[in-house]
Amino acid sequence: MSVLDRKLIRDLIRMWAQSLAIALVMACGVATLILSVGAFRSLDETRTAYYERYRFGDVFATAVRAPMSLANTIAAIDGVAAVEPRLQQQVLVDVENMREPASGLMISLPMERDVAVNALFLEEGRLPEPGRSNEAVVNAKFAEGHKLGLGSSFHALINGARTRLDIVGIVRSPQYIYALGPGEMMPDARRYGVIWMPEPTLAALFDLDGAFNAVSLRMLRDGNETEIIRALDDALEPYGGTGAYARKDQMSHAFLDGELTQLDGMARIMPPIFLLVSAFLINMILSRLISLEREQIGLMKALGYGRLAVAWHYLKLVLVITALGVAIGAALGTWAGRGLTIQYSEFFSFPFLIFQSSPDLYLLAAGISVAAAILGALRSILEAFALPAAVAMRPPAPAVYRALFGDLLGRVRLFSQLTVMGLRHLTRHPVRSAMTAFGIAVSVALPGVGMGTLDSIEDMIDTVYFQADRQDATITFMAERGIDAVEDVQNLPGIIRAEAFLSVPARLRNGHRSRQIGIVGKPAKTDLSRVLDVNLEPVLLPETGLSIGDRMAMILDVQVGDVVRVEMLTGERRVVDAPVTQVVRHYLGLNVFMEINALAQMTGTGTRMSGAYIDVDATEIDELYRTIKSTPVLGSVTLQSVALQLFRETMRENIAIMLGVYIGLAVVIAFGVVYNSARIQLSERSRELATLRVLGFRRGEVSRVLFVETGTIVLVAQPIGWVIGTGFGVLITSSLATDLFRIPFVVNADTYAISSLVVIAAAVVSALIVRRRVNRLDLIQVLKTRE
Amino acid sequence: MKTVFDIRDLTKVYGTGEVEVQALRGIDATLNEGELAVLLGPSGSGKSTLLNILGGLDVATAGSVRFKDRELTAFTDRQLTLFRREHVGFVFQFYNLIPSLTARENVALATEIAPNPMDPADALAMVGLGDRMTHFPAQLSGGEQQRVAIARAVAKRPEIMLCDEPTGALDSKTGALVLEALVQTNQELGTTTAVITHNVAIGGIANRVIHFADGLITRVDTNETRLTPGDIEW
Incomplete structure (x- = not known):
C-alpha cells in the first residue's frame, strides 16, 4: 500500500464520526431512490403481468x-x-x-x-x-x-x-x-x-x-x-x-395508478434533497481538511508528487465515504423496498408479486451519489490541485473580520464578548452558515411534511364528513323511484331525517373538453349532505344551473356564467345547455350538483330519486340494519361512521410508518449537519477557545462560543424549515391530487412545534458530543503553535 | 520583600514508560512581589514548563508551588481556572488574540470576568494604542497585536504577569516597544512579572535573571542596574 493511501486510511479513522454522518445522509438518498423506484418497478411489473395474463379490459360500459x-x-x-x-x-x-x-x-x-x-x-x-x-x-x-x-x-x-x-x-x-x-x-x-x-x-x-x-x-x-x-x-x-x-x-386502475404515481413522486423529490445535503457536508469537511493540510499538500508537492496525485488522494477520500453511503443505502433500500412492495401488495389484491431486481438502479444510485459527492468536493479538490508548493508551506493569511452595520454589535453592548465572537464568526462565513441553516431547515421540513399530511387528512375528514356529507348513512335504491319513496325511507326504524337525492349519468362538454359524471340532485336547502363553496361555507343550490366542483370546473375549463353542454345518458337522453351558476368545493370525486327538481326536469323523467341520505337514532341502529337487510328495493347502504373509521385506521397505519421514516431521516440530517458544523468550528477555533480557557473562562463559557453560533443557525433554520415544509407539503399534495380525491395541505402549529423540537433535540445531542471535545482541549499545545 | 511564588523540588515528567521526558528535575526558586524576572535558556530547558505550572495551565508531577499562602499544586481544575481568571495575566509569543473581536473587545474579554478591572480603553492607552481600539487583529501589525495582548493581560490588574517569548515573533525595534509596555506596567502597577526568552540581551531589563538548562536552574543573576528596553539590541 502506498504511503498516501495509508494517510488516507488514518484520515478516515480520525474523522470516522463525520465521515459516517455524511455516509448516512447519502445512504438515505440512495435508500429512498432504490426503495421507491424499486417498489414502483416491482408493482408496475406485477400489474402489467397481471393485466396481461388475466386480460384486463381497456374499455368498460354499462x-x-x-x-x-x-x-x-x-x-x-x-x-x-x-x-x-x-x-x-x-x-x-x-x-x-x-x-x-x-x-x-x-x-x-x-x-x-x-x-x-x-x-x-x-x-x-x-x-x-x-x-x-x-x-x-x-x-x-x-x-x-x-x-x-x-x-x-x-x-x-x-x-x-x-x-x-x-x-x-x-x-x-x-x-x-x-x-x-x-x-x-x-x-x-x-x-x-x-x-x-x-x-x-x-x-x-x-x-x-x-x-x-x-x-x-x-x-x-x-x-x-x-x-x-x-x-x-x-x-x-x-x-x-x-x-x-x-x-x-x-376505479381500481385509477387508484392503483395514483399510488404508483405517489411512489414515482417520492423517487423524484426525496433523493435529491439527501444528495444535496451530503454534497454540502462533503464540501464543508473537505474544504476544512484541505485548509488544515496546506503544509502537507505543499510538502507532498515539494517531494515531487504531481498535482493530479494530490487531487486524486483527496478525491479518493470522498469516494470511500461515497462508497460507504451507497453500500448502506443500497442494503437499506433493498430491504425496505421489499417490505414496501409486500405492504402494497397486501393492501391491493395481487395474485402474485414480481420483484424486479434492477442492477441499473443500483448503478444509477451510485452514479448520482458519486456525482453529488464530486460536486461537493470539486472546489476543495481544485484548490488542492492548484496550491503551489511554496504557498502551501506558508500559513494562510489571517482571517479578516469586519464590523457589520457600523459595528452595531460592538456599540450596542448588548452581548458579552463571547456572544459577539460567536455571532461575528457566523457572519464571516455567510454562505456556509446559510448552507448549514438550509440543511437543518430540511430536517425540520421532513417531519413537518409527514405530520402535516396527517393534519391535512384530518382537515379533509372534517370537511367531508362533518361540514359537507353529515349524514349517518346513504341508502341507494336498486332503481330510481318516485320522490314519494322518501316517505318510505322516513318510515324505516330509527330514521331521524331523510333527504332524497337523484343521480343522473351525463357527459358534460365544453368545446373539445368533456367528462362523464353522475350529476347529483339534492333539495335546495339540503342540510344532511351539504354543498360547500370554495371557502368551505355551506351554500344553497340555485333553482337553475349547475353547481360545479372546482376540480371538474378545471377539467372543463369553465367558470361561473359559462354554459356547459350536458348530454344526459339516461331517460330520453336529452342534450341541454346549462349555465354554471356556482363553483363549489369537494375533496372526493368529481362533482356536479343541481337542485333535485331542476335536475329531474332537465332529464325529463319527472321528479324521481335514486336514494336518500339519512340520520339515524343510534339506539335503533340494529333494528334499522335488520330491516335494511330484508328490504328488497335497496341496492346498497354506505355507512359514514364505518367508512370514516376504516379510512382513519388505514391512513394512520400508512402515515405512522411514513412519519417514523421522515423523523428518522430528519434526525440523521440534523445530527449530521450540526455535528459536522460544530466539529469544523472546533477545529478552526481550537486556538481561540484554548486562549479563552487560559484567560480564565470556564469550560461551559467556552462551549458557549460554539453554541451561540450553532444555536443561532439552528434557530434561524426553524422558520425556514416551516416554510420549506409547507412548500413541500403543497407540492406533494397537489401532485397527489387526482379526480378521485384531493387533500388540501393544512398544517397545524403544533406539528411544526414537534418537528422543531425533534430537530433541536438532535442538534443539542450532537452539540453535547462536540462539547466533550471542548473539555479536552490541550491548552499548552495550542498556544505553542502558530495558526 | 514578600514572596509570591515559592517553588520547592518541582518535577515535571512528560509521557510514561519508554518515552519519558524529564522537563523539570526538581527545581527550587522564588518569585518576589513586584519584581521583573527573566527566565533565560535554550528551548527544551524547562522554562516554559515552569511558566505553565505557575500559570495553572499544567500540573506538576512532584514537588510544590505555593502561591502566597496557598498550595497551587493541590488545586483542582476548577480552582485553577479561577486562579487564572483572578490573578494571572498571560502574554504569548503568537499574541493569541481573538480575530473576531476588535482590540477593545479583546481587552474587554478579560475585564468582563475580572473582579477589579481597568477600563479597556485605559489599558489600551497605557500600551499606546488609544487610537486603534476599534481595529480587528487582522488590521494591526504584529507589535500592535502583542501590545493589545499586554493590555488584555494587565487590564484585569493581575498580581502576576506571565510572558512566554513575548518578542519571539517580532523584530528588535518592535520588540523594544513591547518590552517597554511590559516594564511600564510592572513599574506602574507593581505586577510581579516573569518573562521567558532565549534572547540573552533581554535579561538586561530584569531585576533577576534565572538561567535554565536541561530541566534545572543553573544560575540566578541579580542586576544591580537595569537597562531600559531602548538600550538593548538584538
Whole structure:
C-alpha cells in the first residue's frame, strides 16, 4: 500500500464520526431512490403481468338491458380485440355475525366459453358449475375479511329474495385489485364483496335472459380508444347505455395508478434533497481538511508528487465515504423496498408479486451519489490541485473580520464578548452558515411534511364528513323511484331525517373538453349532505344551473356564467345547455350538483330519486340494519361512521410508518449537519477557545462560543424549515391530487412545534458530543503553535 | 520583600514508560512581589514548563508551588481556572488574540470576568494604542497585536504577569516597544512579572535573571542596574 493511501486510511479513522454522518445522509438518498423506484418497478411489473395474463379490459360500459346479439356488433367495431358481455348488479349482502348490511357486486360468469376479458385468478377451490344455482366464487379480500372459506355460505338480497350463496372458490380479478364499494373512500373488505355466479343463474335471478347490462372490451394494439368509446356508446344507446369509459377512469386502475404515481413522486423529490445535503457536508469537511493540510499538500508537492496525485488522494477520500453511503443505502433500500412492495401488495389484491431486481438502479444510485459527492468536493479538490508548493508551506493569511452595520454589535453592548465572537464568526462565513441553516431547515421540513399530511387528512375528514356529507348513512335504491319513496325511507326504524337525492349519468362538454359524471340532485336547502363553496361555507343550490366542483370546473375549463353542454345518458337522453351558476368545493370525486327538481326536469323523467341520505337514532341502529337487510328495493347502504373509521385506521397505519421514516431521516440530517458544523468550528477555533480557557473562562463559557453560533443557525433554520415544509407539503399534495380525491395541505402549529423540537433535540445531542471535545482541549499545545 | 511564588523540588515528567521526558528535575526558586524576572535558556530547558505550572495551565508531577499562602499544586481544575481568571495575566509569543473581536473587545474579554478591572480603553492607552481600539487583529501589525495582548493581560490588574517569548515573533525595534509596555506596567502597577526568552540581551531589563538548562536552574543573576528596553539590541 502506498504511503498516501495509508494517510488516507488514518484520515478516515480520525474523522470516522463525520465521515459516517455524511455516509448516512447519502445512504438515505440512495435508500429512498432504490426503495421507491424499486417498489414502483416491482408493482408496475406485477400489474402489467397481471393485466396481461388475466386480460384486463381497456374499455368498460354499462347499459340497462342489451340483447346478447349486440355483443357481435360490438366485436365488429374497428380496433376491438375481444368483447365480454355480462350481467352485473349491486346487491345487499348479509354475512353471519355482521351487524351492519354489506354491499356486493354480482357478476356473471359465462359457462360455455372462456372469459375473454377480465379473467379470474382462481386462488382456491373451483368455479361454479352450471345447474347448481347457489354456487358462487368471491374475491379473496372479502373472504379474508369474513374468514369465509370453501364450503361456507352467506346471503344476498337478490331481486327481493334472500338467497343463500355457497362459496366454492376464492378468486382475484384484475378489475378489482382495489375493490371500492359505492360511495366509499377506502376499500372495505368486510363491507364490499365481488361475487361471481354462472350466467344462466344470474339471468334468471335478474330477469335478464338473453341480455347483458355490462360489457368490457380489449383493444387491438393499434385501436383508437376515442373512436371505440364513441362506437360503443352509439351501439348501447338504444339499450340504456350510460356512457363507456376507458381504463384510466376505471376505479381500481385509477387508484392503483395514483399510488404508483405517489411512489414515482417520492423517487423524484426525496433523493435529491439527501444528495444535496451530503454534497454540502462533503464540501464543508473537505474544504476544512484541505485548509488544515496546506503544509502537507505543499510538502507532498515539494517531494515531487504531481498535482493530479494530490487531487486524486483527496478525491479518493470522498469516494470511500461515497462508497460507504451507497453500500448502506443500497442494503437499506433493498430491504425496505421489499417490505414496501409486500405492504402494497397486501393492501391491493395481487395474485402474485414480481420483484424486479434492477442492477441499473443500483448503478444509477451510485452514479448520482458519486456525482453529488464530486460536486461537493470539486472546489476543495481544485484548490488542492492548484496550491503551489511554496504557498502551501506558508500559513494562510489571517482571517479578516469586519464590523457589520457600523459595528452595531460592538456599540450596542448588548452581548458579552463571547456572544459577539460567536455571532461575528457566523457572519464571516455567510454562505456556509446559510448552507448549514438550509440543511437543518430540511430536517425540520421532513417531519413537518409527514405530520402535516396527517393534519391535512384530518382537515379533509372534517370537511367531508362533518361540514359537507353529515349524514349517518346513504341508502341507494336498486332503481330510481318516485320522490314519494322518501316517505318510505322516513318510515324505516330509527330514521331521524331523510333527504332524497337523484343521480343522473351525463357527459358534460365544453368545446373539445368533456367528462362523464353522475350529476347529483339534492333539495335546495339540503342540510344532511351539504354543498360547500370554495371557502368551505355551506351554500344553497340555485333553482337553475349547475353547481360545479372546482376540480371538474378545471377539467372543463369553465367558470361561473359559462354554459356547459350536458348530454344526459339516461331517460330520453336529452342534450341541454346549462349555465354554471356556482363553483363549489369537494375533496372526493368529481362533482356536479343541481337542485333535485331542476335536475329531474332537465332529464325529463319527472321528479324521481335514486336514494336518500339519512340520520339515524343510534339506539335503533340494529333494528334499522335488520330491516335494511330484508328490504328488497335497496341496492346498497354506505355507512359514514364505518367508512370514516376504516379510512382513519388505514391512513394512520400508512402515515405512522411514513412519519417514523421522515423523523428518522430528519434526525440523521440534523445530527449530521450540526455535528459536522460544530466539529469544523472546533477545529478552526481550537486556538481561540484554548486562549479563552487560559484567560480564565470556564469550560461551559467556552462551549458557549460554539453554541451561540450553532444555536443561532439552528434557530434561524426553524422558520425556514416551516416554510420549506409547507412548500413541500403543497407540492406533494397537489401532485397527489387526482379526480378521485384531493387533500388540501393544512398544517397545524403544533406539528411544526414537534418537528422543531425533534430537530433541536438532535442538534443539542450532537452539540453535547462536540462539547466533550471542548473539555479536552490541550491548552499548552495550542498556544505553542502558530495558526 | 514578600514572596509570591515559592517553588520547592518541582518535577515535571512528560509521557510514561519508554518515552519519558524529564522537563523539570526538581527545581527550587522564588518569585518576589513586584519584581521583573527573566527566565533565560535554550528551548527544551524547562522554562516554559515552569511558566505553565505557575500559570495553572499544567500540573506538576512532584514537588510544590505555593502561591502566597496557598498550595497551587493541590488545586483542582476548577480552582485553577479561577486562579487564572483572578490573578494571572498571560502574554504569548503568537499574541493569541481573538480575530473576531476588535482590540477593545479583546481587552474587554478579560475585564468582563475580572473582579477589579481597568477600563479597556485605559489599558489600551497605557500600551499606546488609544487610537486603534476599534481595529480587528487582522488590521494591526504584529507589535500592535502583542501590545493589545499586554493590555488584555494587565487590564484585569493581575498580581502576576506571565510572558512566554513575548518578542519571539517580532523584530528588535518592535520588540523594544513591547518590552517597554511590559516594564511600564510592572513599574506602574507593581505586577510581579516573569518573562521567558532565549534572547540573552533581554535579561538586561530584569531585576533577576534565572538561567535554565536541561530541566534545572543553573544560575540566578541579580542586576544591580537595569537597562531600559531602548538600550538593548538584538
